Amino acid sequence: MPREDFRDTSDNQVLQTLGLTYPILQGPFGSGHSSAELAAAVSNAGGLGAYGAQHLSGEEILQLAADIRGRTDRPFNLNLWVPRAKEWGEPSSEAREQAYLQQLAPFYRESSLPLPTQAENTLHSYREQIEAVLDARPAVFSFVFGIPEAEILKRCAERGIKTLGAATTVAEAVALERAGVDMVIASGLEAGGHRPAFLTEPEPRSLLTTFALLPQVRDAVSIPVIAAGGIADNRGVRAALALGADAVQVGTAFLACEESGASGLHKQLLRKKDGVDTVMTRVVSGRMARYIRNRLTEASAGWADPALPYPLQMSVMRPLSRASIASNNPDFATLAAGQVTGLSQHIHAAELMAALVGEPVAGPGT
Template sequence: MIRDRIGNMKELPMQSDLDRALDFAGFLGIEAPILLAPMAGACPPSLSAAVAAGGGFGACGALLLSPEQIAGWASEMRRSSNGGFQMNLWIPDPEPARDPAREAELREFLGQWGPDVPDDAADAPMLDFAAQCQAMLDASPRAVSSIMGLYPPEFVARLKERGILWFATVTTVAEARAAEAAGADVIVAQGMEAGGHRGAFNASDARSAMVGLFALLPAVVDAVRLPVVATGGIADARAIAAALLLGASGVQIGTGFLRAPEAGTNPVWADALGRTAPEDTIATEAFSGRLGRAIRNAYTVAADGAPAPAPYPVQRALTAPMRADAARTGRIDSMQAWAGQSAAQALAEPAARIVTRLWRETCTRLG
């Protein structure tokens, strides 16, 4: 079985950290164990194709994509590259509790930061999760990944039938053990340094269980038999080498690729990343109702004293007019500019060059 084969990678005698990473890369059919993070709305096929051209593993954050768009993304990726890639979905939260009075207060507050928010903004329907899952199965990527929880057993069984790997994102040791028991093939350990949304299984745990990657990673490696991919605050060869020394079989990088031209990142956001110190990021629910790390700006500061954010996805729907206006006008003060704590290490150069340089420098460091 696939799971047994990759699980055994951790048990080879006298295997060096570099050999373990190379074995994992070989199993995925890539040259360098560097994975693009599946960032919803920020992973165009062009970026994945460029990462694959450098020897890495592409990714599609499919949260915001319809089944037809998922199929189109996979087709475009395959037209551009024969490289491997993962496709990712959020596991849906329980139906949120609605509070009309608070939503009205939030609409009034958000109107100060962008266009007026329509009264029915929060009633926008969600995409059909089951249909998205079926579309990923039909697309048949090398791997499907999860965040915010675990796929239901029946979907996991269908992944196994088709030989598709399941990468499960976790933020704690307990989540890692649960993912292994549920049939995951690879564990992606996400430290609190990561840009974008925290992957906590329960939204209420996202802030209370904030663990840094280099404390989380060795604990997860010791807790499970599966290969572990490290993610969160990794953007240079020093961090990659450190992750491998702590037992990771590979790394996953998101913010570190956002300044690559193939990413198509809003220029204002991309420029801001280059001058963002670790302390200039903030973990906030103000954009979506789910905790995520972004560049600290005037809106995130003001939101601390505003009505408490509505739960996901209500808050995401309420902030949509503001976020769209900020992206259109290049207004960084109200822009949803996700960023990990190593944002300033992201370089404005082609993604293929980033992968090859990072892996070459990592191999030099590990000898």
């Protein structure tokens, strides 16, 4: 496919609907790894920049949207997590939390940190976040772990906000379309960060690769399909489009760019030319996710109780991760990564965008 085909909007619903130059979406990263600078850089380069706003309050979301709009007049995407009625595994209890904290005690001592007295729920109000997104009116509101209520989807449509839901199975993609969601992400097991499954738990035996899931989703729904997972260069983009994707979502390669909110240590590991090992784990948040393998993920794999339920697990992991990153030590850091670490060596988002669509660039790191 000649590179000018990436600019042809005549039969591409994503480009037509969103007014993009290229069918490239940036993955929305949580935990502060997104940045207004990265979102704007991707949008200014002709793609769809994004920001994972799950950790922000409603007021902070409005401030964020204003910040992004101060950097670009192009479309962008704000992402939230849909609350789930029940979490994986057994409910937490005080006895369970105390036993779990004792498993972590040696790591806390090694990091010169006081052990928390209990796990906490630090989530912001979902309703407040939704109202802020509706007021902010991004071009796209994307979500994971479920489907927003019909009223929310209706209010998005009334405001001209396109909705984008993530699916890890064909059944989830069909459910999103039936609910009236505008576009669907076919998210393969290669993708970094959390598995956004919502109809069934994302156990390893049920995980599908991107290029196994994508054509099945394409055949099952009529709405635009965005491929995500294992895509970090022009070859991946072309392969996804050839299998029926209307666009692709790129996460790890953009996370490694200087404009992202990831730490220097995180970016350094993502750019290792020989790559790094990743593993599916619940130790980061209580929900299954793909992160860089380290002492924390290895230790937890052998624990009888590998993780507390979400979001309690996040509260006991956060201090360890921050201390580990501050000391430039990956042992206890929670470092999201897909299976394509090292594939992209581009330092800046605009260079990566050009490489993804096959435009000539001066070279990695320039």
